[in-house]
């Protein structure tokens with residue numbers, strides 16, 4: 257298969273440009289539109305399509321893009337002088353994870369001191385009132401300026417009247433306060449639990465740290481209500497708008513959580529980014545029953561089922577990515593498949609035969625080669641025209657044979673170039689030489705004829721770090737990893753919008769600023785093509801528009 261992104265821009269486009277090539281006829285035969293953007297830099301995100309300075313929008317769709325003379329062709333309800341701002345297609349983040357939490361939960365990953373942690377716990381206690389549980393995840397003594405673990409006394413100071421349990425990054429230990437220990441009836445007399453440790457401090461008292469057996473306390477925490485999960489999921493979706501994300505694929509979801517998504521989108525889907533949801537597989541019949549009514553009452557332009565999610569292996573944070581050669585300095589350790597190879601092959605074949613699209617997590621080169629081959633064999637056994645199966649991550653470059661096999665079978669990739677930046681430390685710990693230099697390859701699979709879409713996952717969510725890394729191939733450590741895998745910015749932008757639309761089978765409607773497409777676009781103060789790549793890392797989005805409606809604007 258050739259790279260579909262190189263297909264010429266839409267058929268609507270040619271028509272419209274022909275219509276407006278000549279001088280416009282005088283009023284009253286000017287065309288009426290809802291929105292006319294003038295005096296901007298329009299980047300259409302479509303190879304070969306002319307950009308321009310003016311864009312006209314009617315009923316949520318783009319009707320024309322062109323030079324300044326185009327402005328005279330329309331009467332607009334709203335005309336907006338962009339004063340030189342840049343307009344580009346909204347980002348379609350085709351692999352991310354949209355979190356939803358209980359109200360009691362505090363994300364701790366970005367907290368850098370025990371003082372700040374205490375402040376967050378205190379604020380939460382005030383918000384919830386006495387007696388309510390407070391939970392959190394993600395602290396690490398390595399990231400705290402005090403250089404020590406938070407203790408029971410710290411939490412008692414912050415929230416004496418609420419039970420508190422904060423889990424360390426990685427999930428192998430947690431710290432509790434006195435109220436939580438009391439609830440769990442854990443005292444100095446409690447025997448050490450099987451498989452875990454209740455720590456004592458230097459003063460002989462319990463310091464609140466419990467290793468491996470946080471369940472001793474977690475069992476008392478009530479589950480979150482539907483209402484609070486809904487509130488939190490909605491807030492997480494709204495938080496994508498300031499990042500310029502107009503469409504997102506939530507990469508992993510259980511069937512029983514689908515009603516939550518439905519409810520949110522039925523109530524306020526027009527105010528949120530478009531979403532697709534990758535579901536876990538529960539067997540051909542159960543999935544067919546589920547699919548039959550999943551979209552009932554939904555605007556599928558706003559929310560729809562995505563590809564089936566399968567995990568072939570783990571990642572480099574475990575580390576559990578399944579590699580062909582042993583990890584660097586780890587004897588013969590190669591990670592492992594998430595399920596036996598024969599089971600993986602049978603599952604891929606079953607899902608393919610049932611007619612679903614698959615987006616399979618595969619990170620290590622061995623996992624990638626097995627998964628690509630499993631998909632290819634399933635496609636050969638049951639040919640399907642337009643499956644658009646893809647591999648998520650593709651963090652290690654596989655053999656040229658595998659890339660040729662993927663191209664020949666139309667197997668695509670959802671790549672996260674930002675991993676090269678954020679996970680540089682992990683890769684250089686576990687990989688070396690050629691395989692380190694080609695982590696998260698972008699250019700080589702494109703050259704092999706594979707369709708590559710770009711996305712961000714959650715490291716962090718948002719396209720700017722990925723755009724920076726796609727162009728520079730720089731890690732957080734400043735090292736350039738495999739400059740031959742870099743691509744130009746304009747192409748990276750295209751793959752961050754059109755790429756996701758294509759994997760969602762919606763490329764006729766979204767992903768490019770050409771006539772006929774939905775008006776999903778963002779504004780930036782400056783043309784990113786004219787910036788030093790370093791500036792991309794902190795480049796703010798000014799406005800985010802979906803279907804001709806402004807859903808978010810940066811406060812000045």
Ligand SMILES: [Zn+2]
Pocket residue numbers: 351352353507713714
């Ligand atoms: Zn992910």
